[in-house]
Amino acid sequence: MAVVSNGTTIADAGSFSVGLGDMVHIKTLTASSSANLSFVHGTSSVVLDSTYPVYLFSWINCHPATNNVTFKAGFRDGGTNYDATVTSNSFNATADEAGTDAGLNYQNGRDLAQGTGGQDLTAFNGNQNDSATSGQMYLFDPSSTTYVKHFIITSQQMNPEAPFTTNSYHSGYCNVTAAIDGVQFSMSSGNIDSGTIKLYGIKDS
Amino acid sequence: MGLISNGTTLLDAGSLSVSAGAMTLLSTVTASSGDSTITFASSINSTYKEYIFKFIDVHLSANARLLVNFRDGSTDYDATKTTTFFEAYHYESDSSLSVGYVTDYDLAQSTGAHTLAYIGNGNDEASSGTLHLYDPASTTFVKNFMSVASCYHGSDLALQAHSGGYCNVTAAIDGVQFSANTGTIDAGVFKMYGVS
Numbered sequence: 001m002a003v004v005s006n007g008t009t010i011a012d013a014g015s016f017s018v019g020l021g022d023m024v025h026i027k028t029l030t031a032s033s034s035a036n037l038s039f040v041h042g043t044s045s046v047v048l049d050s051t052y053p054v055y056l057f058s059w060i061n062c063h064p065a066t067n068n069v070t071f072k073a074g075f076r077d078g079g080t081n082y083d084a085t086v087t088s089n090s091f092n093a094t095a096d097e098a099g100t101d102a103g104l105n106y107q108n109g110r111d112l113a114q115g116t117g118g119q120d121l122t123a124f125n126g127n128q129n130d131s132a133t134s135g136q137m138y139l140f141d142p143s144s145t146t147y148v149k150h151f152i153i154t155s156q157q158m159n160p161e162a163p164f165t166t167n168s169y170h171s172g173y174c175n176v177t178a179a180i181d182g183v184q185f186s187m188s189s190g191n192i193d194s195g196t197i198k199l200y201g202i203k204d205s
Numbered sequence: 206m207g208l209i210s211n212g213t214t215l216l217d218a219g220s221l222s223v224s225a226g227a228m229t230l231l232s233t234v235t236a237s238s239g240d241s242t243i244t245f246a247s248s249i250n251s252t253y254k255e256y257i258f259k260f261i262d263v264h265l266s267a268n269a270r271l272l273v274n275f276r277d278g279s280t281d282y283d284a285t286k287t288t289t290f291f292e293a294y295h296y297e298s299d300s301s302l303s304v305g306y307v308t309d310y311d312l313a314q315s316t317g318a319h320t321l322a323y324i325g326n327g328n329d330e331a332s333s334g335t336l337h338l339y340d341p342a343s344t345t346f347v348k349n350f351m352s353v354a355s356c357y358h359g360s361d362l363a364l365q366a367h368s369g370g371y372c373n374v375t376a377a378i379d380g381v382q383f384s385a386n387t388g389t390i391d392a393g394v395f396k397m398y399g400v401s
Binding site: 087173 | 264293330
């Protein structure tokens, strides 16, 4: 590819590379009645290794097929299963639409103590037409074979039962020194009916 | 400007704008054993309205806290600050968990360093997180900052540290320095980005 200006060729030799900044889009997966959405290093153009020191997953309007389910993420640490051991913490801020109830609370049960079942991202997701969850997760240095692998999650959803808004915060670590080379998103029951999940790399240099 | 591929003109009408992205890496500092401080002393100015610092796998020589302080015109990192700090934690043993404010680690008009994270010094224990600094070149407003970090605490617990505050000065902030409250920074990567 080349560049010309007003008909004058400025460059026309081989490939042409344009830097798009230091937050690099790697992959977008779109749910369509999907049991899960998986980002696996080396598969379908996904990069999840030492190429970037920090990765950002961003999910946008993920809508479950089943009412009252939990949106989760599992981490793959060398095998084919998304079952890396995780210790994490969780708290959220909530407020109902009526303006009568609000609070900040630790979420016992949304955290993990050396658990392998995947990290909760948002709970009590409704399958009503206007209900969906959005949020983001930073995963730090997944290829490290020295340290545990830290993640920080912020998510937002409408809980349709009250209804109320829930702003959730989770962080923790995959308590393994094996590299993390895959992340899988799913609902605790039923499919992800719709929604988009994007993976970005934050450039190292 | 136009765009052609293998001699075939794809676009050649008027100007061609190429986005340079919204987040630009400005500097990377890698800690080596025994660093007492990690300092960003340049490139913090009016070029960007927001600066993001990422600290990755920071490992300290002692069970200690990672700190940050700010330079407000002189050579010292001692800008006056008022800050908040709260945390959530959960033990690997599932024996204890909580979310709450930590009065020991906030600051009230202090020139001392602000706590970002607690970190154990076991071989696999480290912390990673992000610090945002807003409009450091302003000479009108105080300079706000906020941080979140995931920490592997020395007591074998996952700790989520949230903090925020402001440098209560109208002088510009032109430097940021990380340190430990005791011991040294043995390892870790610190990156500074500008957000346009």
